[in-house]
Structures are given as C-alpha cells and as structure tokens.
Amino acid sequence: MSLLKYESQLREPLVDGEKNYHQVTEDIISPIEMKPTRLWYIGFYISVGLLLFGAYSVYREVTYGIGQWNLNKTIGWGWDITNFVWWVGIGHAGTLISAILLLFRQGWRTGVNRAAEAMTIFAVMCAGQFPIWHMGRVWMAFFVLPYPNSRGPLWVNFNSPLLWDVFAISTYFTVSLLFWYSGLLPDLATVRDRAKTKLRKLLYGVASFGWTGSTKHWQRHESLSLVLAGLSTPLVLSVHTIVSFDFATSVVPGWHTTIFPPYFVAGAIFSGFAMVQTLLIVVRKVMGLQDYITLGHIEAMNKVIVLTGSIVGCAYLTELFIAWYGQNPYEWYAFSQNRANLFSPYGWSYWLMMFCNVVSPQLFWSRKLRRNITVTFFMSVVVNIGMWYERFVIIVTSIYRDFLPSSWSTYYSPSIWEIGFYLGTFGLFFTCFFLFAKYFPVIAVAEIKSILKTSGENYKAKMTDIEKSDSEKFYVEEVEHAH
Amino acid sequence: MAGGIKKFVVGSFDDEAVLFPAVKNVRKAGYKIHDVYTPFPVHGLDHAMGLRETSLHTAGFIYAITGTTTALSFMSWVFTKDWPLNIGGKPHFAIPAWIPITFELTVLFSAVGMVLTFCYLCQLSPFVKKHHFHARATDDLFVMAVECTDKTNEADLQSFLQKSGAKEVNVQVAETGWWIGRYDREQKLYREEKGY
Numbered sequence: 001m002s003l004l005k006y007e008s009q010l011r012e013p014l015v016d017g018e019k020n021y022h023q024v025t026e027d028i029i030s031p032i033e034m035k036p037t038r039l040w041y042i043g044f045y046i047s048v049g050l051l052l053f054g055a056y057s058v059y060r061e062v063t064y065g066i067g068q069w070n071l072n073k074t075i076g077w078g079w080d081i082t083n084f085v086w087w088v089g090i091g092h093a094g095t096l097i098s099a100i101l102l103l104f105r106q107g108w109r110t111g112v113n114r115a116a117e118a119m120t121i122f123a124v125m126c127a128g129q130f131p132i133w134h135m136g137r138v139w140m141a142f143f144v145l146p147y148p149n150s151r152g153p154l155w156v157n158f159n160s161p162l163l164w165d166v167f168a169i170s171t172y173f174t175v176s177l178l179f180w181y182s183g184l185l186p187d188l189a190t191v192r193d194r195a196k197t198k199l200r201k202l203l204y205g206v207a208s209f210g211w212t213g214s215t216k217h218w219q220r221h222e223s224l225s226l227v228l229a230g231l232s233t234p235l236v237l238s239v240h241t242i243v244s245f246d247f248a249t250s251v252v253p254g255w256h257t258t259i260f261p262p263y264f265v266a267g268a269i270f271s272g273f274a275m276v277q278t279l280l281i282v283v284r285k286v287m288g289l290q291d292y293i294t295l296g297h298i299e300a301m302n303k304v305i306v307l308t309g310s311i312v313g314c315a316y317l318t319e320l321f322i323a324w325y326g327q328n329p330y331e332w333y334a335f336s337q338n339r340a341n342l343f344s345p346y347g348w349s350y351w352l353m354m355f356c357n358v359v360s361p362q363l364f365w366s367r368k369l370r371r372n373i374t375v376t377f378f379m380s381v382v383v384n385i386g387m388w389y390e391r392f393v394i395i396v397t398s399i400y401r402d403f404l405p406s407s408w409s410t411y412y413s414p415s416i417w418e419i420g421f422y423l424g425t426f427g428l429f430f431t432c433f434f435l436f437a438k439y440f441p442v443i444a445v446a447e448i449k450s451i452l453k454t455s456g457e458n459y460k461a462k463m464t465d466i467e468k469s470d471s472e473k474f475y476v477e478e479v480e481h482a483h
Numbered sequence: 484m485a486g487g488i489k490k491f492v493v494g495s496f497d498d499e500a501v502l503f504p505a506v507k508n509v510r511k512a513g514y515k516i517h518d519v520y521t522p523f524p525v526h527g528l529d530h531a532m533g534l535r536e537t538s539l540h541t542a543g544f545i546y547a548i549t550g551t552t553t554a555l556s557f558m559s560w561v562f563t564k565d566w567p568l569n570i571g572g573k574p575h576f577a578i579p580a581w582i583p584i585t586f587e588l589t590v591l592f593s594a595v596g597m598v599l600t601f602c603y604l605c606q607l608s609p610f611v612k613k614h615h616f617h618a619r620a621t622d623d624l625f626v627m628a629v630e631c632t633d634k635t636n637e638a639d640l641q642s643f644l645q646k647s648g649a650k651e652v653n654v655q656v657a658e659t660g661w662w663i664g665r666y667d668r669e670q671k672l673y674r675e676e677k678g679y
Binding site for chain 1: 518520521522524528529534537539558562565570573580583584586587588591593595597598605606607610612619620623661667
C-alpha cells in the first residue's frame with residue numbers, strides 16, 4: 001500500500017538486509033508454521049493464569065456487588081475507570097499508525113502497523129470490560145442501547161457523554177477490527193497458499209475469504225484502505241475526545257476544563273506508542289524481525305513519544321496556570337491542595353505522573369538515546385506507569401474531597417479484587433497478543449513488499465549509484481517503477 | 484457460482500518491471516487478459532490493464548450520509564416527538580449534544596457498508612473457493628492469465644509470453660467465478676467434483 005512514489009536516498013532503509021519478495025514472505029510467515037517455542041508457552045500460560053484470576057475477581061464482583069471494590073460514596077470511580085481510560089488510551093496508537101500515518105505517507109508505518117492495530121483491538125476489548133462490569137447488574141448492560149422496549153419506550157439519553165462513550169468505543173472497536181482484518185486478508189492468503197498441512201490449509205482458507213490477489217481486487221482494496229484511513233483519522237481523535245467529555249462536561253473541580261479533549265488525545269497517543277514499543281521490542285527480538293522493525297522504526301516512534309509527551313506536559317502546566325488564573329477557589333483548591341501539594345494524601349501520585357510523563361521522555365531529544373533499545377524499553381514502561389497515574393490523578397484527586405467536607409474520603413486504596421480485575425485485563429490482552437503473534441502475520445507482508453523496492457536496503461544501494469551518476473535518469477526510473 | 488470452464492495460457496513473471504511492458508504487449512497483440520494476480524498492490528497495473536476506476540469510495544460516501552441522517556432523524560424523533568425528556572429545562576431539539584453520536588454513526592455506517600460492499604464485489608467470504616493459477620501468486624510471482632478463444636493459437640501465445648519475460652508458462656483449464664469449497668481439498672474442477 002505504499003503511496004510513496006519517490007524516496008530520497010538520504011532516508012534510512014526501512015527493510016534491512018538482502019531481501020527479495022520471497023525472502024520477505026519466508027521471514028514473516030515461517031514463525032507461524034513452526035511449533036511454538038518454550039518461551040511462548042511460558043508467556044501464554046502466565047497470561048491465561050492472569051486472565052483466570054481476573055475472571056474470578058469479576059465473578060466476586062458480580063456475585064457480591066461493587067462493594068467488593070473499595071469504592072465509596074465519595075470515590076465512585078477509582079481504579080476501574082482509571083483502567084478504562086488507560087486501556088482506551090493505549091488503543092489509540094494502532095489506528096494512529098495505520099490511518100494517520102497512511103494519510104501522511106509515512107513509509108515506516110508498514111513495519112509496525114499490523115501489530116499496533118492488533119494491540120489496539122485487544123486494548124479496546126480490555127477497556128470495554130471496565131464500564132460494563134462497573135454497571136454492577138451486568139445482565140442489564142443492554143439497557144445502554146437505544147432499542148424499542150416495554151418501558152414506554154423510554155429511550156437512552158442522547159445528550160449524555162456516557163452514552164456518547166458507548167457509541168464512540170463500539171464504533172472504534174468495529175472500525176478498527178474491519179480495518180485490521182481487511183488488511184490481513186491478503187497475508188492470510190499467503191499463509192494458506194504456503195500451507196503444507198491440511199488443517200492449516202482449511203483454517204487459513206476459511207480465514208482468507210478466498211483471496212486471490214486479482215488486480216481488480218487490489219484496486220478496490222486500496223480504495224477501501226484509503227477511505228477507512230480517512231474515516232479512522234477523525235474517529236481516533238473523536239474517541240478520546242468523547243472519553244474526556246465524561247469528565248469535562250461535569251461540574252467537578254479538576255474535571256471541568258475545556259483543555260481536556262486535545263490533552264487526552266495527546267496523552268492517548270503518547271501511552272499508545274509506549275505500549276507499541278514495549279511489545280515490539282520484545283516481538284522483534286523473539287521472532288527475529290530486526291530487519292523489518294529496525295532502529296529507524298524505534299527512533300521514529302520515540303520521536304512521536306517525545307512530541308506527545310511534551311504536549312501533555314504543556315497541558316499539565318496550562319491546566320495548573322488556568323486553575324490559578326481563573327480564581328475559582330474550588331478549582332484552585334483541587335489543583336493546589338489535592339494535586340500539587342506533595343504532602344496531601346495523593347500528592348505523591350501527581351508528582352510521580354509529572355516525573356514519568358513530562359520529565360523522563362525529554363531524554364529522547366538525544367538521538368543516541370532514541371536509538372538505544374534498552375533505554376527505549378525502560379522508558380516505554382515508565383511512560384505507561386505515568387499515564388496510568390495521570391488517569392488516577394484526574395479521577396481520584398478530583399473527587400476524594402468533594403463539596404461537603406464531612407464526606408471527604410481521605411484515603412482510598414483498591415481491594416484485591418479491584419487489582420485482580422486489572423491484572424485480569426492484562427491477562428486478556430497478553431493472551432490475545434500471544435495468540436496473534438503465533439497464528440497471524442505480525443507484519444503486513446504485502447505492504448512490506450510494496451515498499452521493498454523503494455526502501456529496501458539492497459535496492460537503495462543499487463539506486464545510489466544511478467542517482468549519483470545521473471540524477472535525471474534516476475528520477476525517470478523511479479517514476480516509471482512507480483507506474 | 485462457478486463460471487464457465489475456460490482455457491487459459493498462464494505466464495508468471497518475477498518482476499513487476501517486466502510485467503508492465505508484457506501487459507502492454509499482450510493487450511496490443513489483441514489477446515484478452517483474464518486477470519493478473521499479484522502478491523501486493525502494484526500501482527498503475529489497473530490502468531495498464533485498462534480497468535476502470537473503482538467507485539467503492541462513492542458507495543462509502545452514500546453509506547456515510549445514510550448514517551448521518553439515520554442518527555439525526557432518530558434522535559430528533561425520540562427527543563422531540565416520541566418521548567420529549569426534560570433535561571434540566573434544556574431545549575429538546577439539542578443538535579450540539581447530538582453531534583458526537585451523529586459522527587460516530589456516520590463513520591460506522593460508512594465503514595461497515597464499505598467493507599461489506601468490498602466483500603460482495605470481490606466475492607470474498609469464508610468457504611468461498613476460487614481457482615488459483617499459481618500458488619506463488621500470493622508470494623513472489625505476478626501471474627497473468629490470458630483467456631483462449633477459438634482463434635487463439637496456444638503455442639504462439641506461450642512463446643509470446645515467454646518472449647515478454649515470463650519465467651513460467653503453461654496452459655490451464657479452469658473455472659472462472661467462485662464456488663463453495665475448501666482449500667484443503669484437492670484442486671479439482673467444481674463440475675468434476677459434482678459429477679456433471
């Protein structure tokens with residue numbers, strides 16, 4: 001799907017090593033055809049274990065009620081909604097990479113988009129768990145849908161941000177899934193056509209929908225991808241905007257701010273990229289995909305991290321300034337006492353967030369550190385911790401001291417089942433991701449092939465000589481090649 | 484459904500740079516290209532083959548405005564006619580508050596509609612089986628299938644393709660179209676399998 005027609009020789013190659021089309025197929029598809037490694041089994045079983053613990057925690061919550069969590073009248077949203085916003089945020093990088101970077105014609109997206117999109121889908125699945133189980137009487141969950149019912153019909157409140165959320169998250173999940181799967185079809189067909197065993201042929205035959213690679217089908221596929229990218233771009237921005245409306249349209253000091261939508265979107269992209277880094281640094285190493293997810297890819301993502309991290313930092317400072325400048329005593333109290341005061345009950349979480357999200361990503365102004373895998377991995381974890389605390393700070397520090405001091409809840413800490421639920425979503429996420437990494441092409445094979453001759457290392461090397469000797473001829477060749 | 488049985492001369496190319504002039508030459512010589520199967524989207528190949536532009540994006544637009552009107556008209560009906568709910572004395576007809584849902588439904592209708600249309604047009608679905616001219620067409624070969632008519636001299640066409648740079652050339656009898664089948668079953672003509 002390369003929209004690139006001409007690429008400067010100054011640009012770093014996106015595919016390293018001596019590759020041809022067949023080698024690309026071989027490198028990416030052959031891990032699917034091999035038996036899972038021991039490491040895979042260990043990781044998979046740990047994930048399933050976490051998932052089971054999560055399932056038990058949810059079972060307790062459903063059976064005995066929300067009282068299993070340490071929420072109280074004042075702190076009605078604790079870990080649960082923190083986790084929801086955190087997972088949704090993580091789910092933003094995939095669509096950003098596949099849609100926005102497609103529109104911006106960033107060739108490097110081809111190496112990472114497939115895994116990032118998969119991550120998006122799994123993260124949104126995890127996110128969805130929290131509001132659903134938070135309902136308490138989960139068997140009534142379908143009440144959020146506007147369907148003709150015997151209660152009037154009494155419809156849902158279309159003016160409520162919580163309902164907007166229902167539409168936003170479910171649309172986002174559906175569109176991401178369609179985008180991801182339509183991109184997968186040609187690659188699943190590649191697996192099918194290489195399959196030696198009957199079972200694999202059957203399963204991938206079913207999964208690939210009878211894809212042949214016909215030119216007309218590719219033409220439609222390109223059109224579909226482009227339009228889906230165009231639709232997903234505003235969609236990805238809208239989702240976290242709407243999540244931020246859950247807070248911003250309320251009248252709670254600390255939530256009632258107009259800066260929330262852009263600040264949440266930047267934060268979402270920030271944490272999403274951090275999670276992509278965490279996963280892909282492991283995946284490229286374990287599956288030997290260093291030629292496709294190069295240091296250049298990691299550096300590009302780190303650039304996004306330092307940019308969005310700085311936007312988030314600006315937003316924190318703006319918020320603080322406006323709280324003071326606005327001269328609303330409640331607003332200023334929420335910021336100066338509940339958050340910025342290190343010695344207040346939750347002051348530590350505010351400063352931890354500041355350190356993780358604003359100070360630490362500044363390391364990435366240095367090219368050397370951007371290209372250092374250990375530093376990147378460590379930073380990606382730090383950023384995700386920081387972004388979790390951001391949501392915790394926003395939710396808990398804004399509500400634990402409400403307008404009635406007698407109901408102040410000075411210390412809220414989660415119960416084991418609240419933590420268990422969170423760990424359970426990690427289990428869900430990694431179980432899905434392990435299955436994905438084993439049974440699906442983790443890199444978009446067809447897309448890599450389409451950029452191979454403009455951005456492959458060995459092809460670039462060949463082009464360099466032509467460009468040096470006769471730049472006009474080079475240009476003609478490149479353009480001809482593209483048409 | 485399985486189309487008619489036809490005879491094809493199939494040439495497989497290993498480089499898209501060779502494929503382009505070959506497509507041009509084959510068309511110039513008056514042969515009818517059935518299809519070219521490629522492992523990735525080769526830009527400009529549709530033009531070289533003389534295919535018309537797809538109007539899938541137009542369909543997407545139509546689905547999108549369907550979503551917009553569905554959302555707006557439904558919410559207006561609910562909140563102004565069917566059950567005008569008093570929410571803090573605010574207007575019943577509250578367009579600004581409906582924008583998020585309207586937008587989401589626009590995107591949802593458009594995306595779902597387009598993907599379904601795409602699958603319908605390309606006949607993509609689980610358990611749909613089609614004839615594959617070369618197993619490596621999804622790996623590293625660009626496979627051109629040229630349809631034979633009564634007047635076609637197969638030997639001529641084969642050598643013509645070879646001269647145009649095809650690495651492998653052969654003649655295949657195949658069914659066009661699709662049928663319900665499984666890829667783990669042996670490659671057989673649908674009609675033979677059913678005993679027609």
